[in-house]
Amino acid sequence: MSTRHPIFLADHDELRASVRHFVDTELRPHVDDWEAKGFFPDDVFRRAGELGFLGLHYPEEWGGAGGDLAAEVVLIEELGQAGCGAIAMALGVQTDMATPAIAEFGTDDQKERYLRPAIAGTKIAAIAITEPDAGSDAAAIKTKGVRDGDTWRVNGTKMFITNGVRADFLTCVVRTGEEDGHRGVSLLLIDTDLLGVSVSLKLEKLGMRSTSTARAGNRCRSPR
Ligand SMILES: Cc1cc2nc3c(=O)[nH]c(=O)nc-3n(C[C@H](O)[C@H](O)[C@H](O)COP(=O)(O)OP(=O)(O)OC[C@H]3O[C@@H](n4cnc5c(N)ncnc54)[C@H](O)[C@@H]3O)c2cc1C
Numbered sequence: 094m095s096t097r098h099p100i101f102l103a104d105h106d107e108l109r110a111s112v113r114h115f116v117d118t119e120l121r122p123h124v125d126d127w128e129a130k131g132f133f134p135d136d137v138f139r140r141a142g143e144l145g146f147l148g149l150h151y152p153e154e155w156g157g158a159g160g161d162l163a164a165e166v167v168l169i170e171e172l173g174q175a176g177c178g179a180i181a182m183a184l185g186v187q188t189d190m191a192t193p194a195i196a197e198f199g200t201d202d203q204k205e206r207y208l209r210p211a212i213a214g215t216k217i218a219a220i221a222i223t224e225p226d227a228g229s230d231a232a233a234i235k236t237k238g239v240r241d242g243d244t245w246r247v248n249g250t251k252m253f254i255t256n257g258v259r260a261d262f263l264t265c266v267v268r269t270g271e272e273d274g275h276r277g278v279s280l281l282l283i284d285t286d287l288l289g290v291s292v293s294l295k296l297e298k299l300g301m302r303s304t305s306t307a308r309a310g311n312r313c314r315s316p317r
Contacts, residue, residue: 100163108149108164112171115144120175127303128177131295135217135259137180138187142214147188151196155204156212165189179301186255187211191218191264194280207262207282219260221251221283221309231266232274236310238267238281245269245281250310257307258295260285285309 097106119140127133141147149164151157158164165188172181195208210216227233236249247267254263263283270277285292293308 101167102163104160105163105167108160109167109171111144112146112168113174115141115146116171116175120172120180124175124177124180124303128179129302131297131302132305133180133183133303138184138214138217140214141184142212147184147214148212149188151192151208151212155196155208177301177303179303182301183256183304186220187218190220191256194264195282198280199282203282210261216261217256217259219254219256219263219309221254221257221263221265223252223254225250225252225308231278234266234268234278236265236267238269238279240269247281247283250308252308253296254307254309255304257292257309258305260292260309263309 101109120137123133138147145158146168148155148157149160149168150162151159153159168188169181169185172184175181192208192211195203195211199208207216207218211218222231222234223229224234224236226235234249236247236251238245238247240246245267247265249267251257251263251265254260257263262285265281265283267279267281268277269279269281283290291310296306296308298304298306
């Protein structure tokens with residue numbers, strides 16, 4: 094009798110075998126070394142994109158596989174077998190934290206510039222919510238965005254940002270309205286190569302050492 098959970102179908106089994114092969118041959122042999130060094134190569138994103146693993150539940154129109162969330166579960170379950178949590182966390186941020194809002198609410202231009210390359214693994218994404226003085230209370234964030242013509246001026250600092258050291262863009266939670274608390278908050282897409290954006294050197298952690306966790310903002314002094 095099959096022990097497969099009813100949410101998984103034959104297609105998911107095929108996907109599971111492909112991800113497992115990737116993990117067995119291209120990740121697990123290296124993770125101890127990457128954890129010891131505290132960094133895994135950006136090529137892991139590019140390779141995962143090439144194999145189609147970064148867009149499993151995104152529309153084909155933007156380079157995704159048009160699959161369901163169960164496919165994403167398969168990916169994360171199998172990445173979890175890599176021998177360190179860092180890879181699953183870093184790729185999971187790319188596929189399920191920094192990009193879903195772009196797919197759901199983004200303009201075609203934003204999807205072209207951010208979603209498509211994130212799915213291909215040619216751009217690395219980070220989600221920036223946490224702040225030094227807000228922590229888990231997202232309603233207390235202070236990073237402020239003010240309209241300036243057809244752009245925004247953003248001031249603030251974000252903390253503990255997974256993929257932060259190498260991210261090409263941040264999906265950043267910013268206070269754009271006057272209201273306090275959960276209201277008046279927007280998601281802004283911020284290119285990290287913009288003048289005024291700075292990212293700290295990698296923060297040291299007890300575990301998941303090879304994810305590039307960083308402090309980011311325009312009041313953050315350290316060079317990339
Ligand atoms: C490895 C790693 C990766 C991360 N990646 C990201 C990322 O990519 N993007 C991002 O935005 N953030 C990221 N974070 C930040 C993470 O989401 C925060 O650490 C988390 O929100 C907790 O914030 P804090 O550490 O300041 O703890 P605090 O907010 O100070 O909380 C400390 C403790 O107090 C409790 N607590 C807090 N407020 C209350 C309250 N009002 N009532 C009762 N209990 C309370 C909390 O539950 C917790 O147990 C990452 C963190 C880590 C460690």
